[in-house]
Amino acid sequence: MLSPKRFSDLQRGLPRIPSNILTARLKELEQAGVVRRQALPRPSSGVGYELTAYGQELRPILLSLGVWGAQSLGEPHPDDVLNPDSLAMALQATFQKPPARRLRATFEVRVGSAVAHARVTNGVLTAAPGPVDRPDLVIETGPALRALMAGAITPSDALASGVVRIVGDRELLNRFAEVFRLPLSPCAAAEDAASA
Numbered sequence: 001m002l003s004p005k006r007f008s009d010l011q012r013g014l015p016r017i018p019s020n021i022l023t024a025r026l027k028e029l030e031q032a033g034v035v036r037r038q039a040l041p042r043p044s045s046g047v048g049y050e051l052t053a054y055g056q057e058l059r060p061i062l063l064s065l066g067v068w069g070a071q072s073l074g075e076p077h078p079d080d081v082l083n084p085d086s087l088a089m090a091l092q093a094t095f096q097k098p099p100a101r102r103l104r105a106t107f108e109v110r111v112g113s114a115v116a117h118a119r120v121t122n123g124v125l126t127a128a129p130g131p132v133d134r135p136d137l138v139i140e141t142g143p144a145l146r147a148l149m150a151g152a153i154t155p156s157d158a159l160a161s162g163v164v165r166i167v168g169d170r171e172l173l174n175r176f177a178e179v180f181r182l183p184l185s186p187c188a189a190a191e192d193a194a195s196a
Helices: 007-013 019-031 059-070 084-094 144-150 155-161 170-179 186-195
Strands: 035-039 047-051 104-111 114-121 124-129 137-141 164-168
Touching: 007 019, 007 047, 019 035, 059 084, 084 104, 084 114, 084 124, 104 170, 137 144, 137 170, 144 155, 144 164, 155 164, 155 170, 164 170
Parallel strands: 104 137
Antiparallel strands: 035 047, 104 114, 114 124, 137 164
16 A cells, blocks of 8 residues: 555565465456556565555555454454554554644654654645654554554553653644544443553
């Protein structure tokens, strides 16, 4: 969804999928006109898979499915995969435009080894994997990110308990929690609050 990917990149993001199954799925998606094989842009080399214009139409559907599914997520398992792309997609999926209308800030979010950033400029979001130069706020956390984004834990409680650490303006953490909002079912929100 974010950029063309090599076969090996896709396999890393889907660690339990056998390579023959991934190959078959990619072939089916190519035949359906959802993805295409393309030479990767410089400085990369080789061939990657990218979404076609038809495939890009899946973006709002997949973002909505991600938000819907997050409502019933339990505690993460040790073998769960969170990579920079999925973190950037989570930022895109949870972005709320109304509270971001008068905000100009750049956030870098670090969850374990996954790093993504979000730049908000007066209600417009640009989110991508990887770090960013001179962010206004760096947020370091773990599974508590979900509780923070769901409102199950307040920014001040997250900081006080140590489940979230920041570098930058503390008030921007409040704004982050307003702008990146994850709706959770009442049951999941109560579980998050108890575990945070």
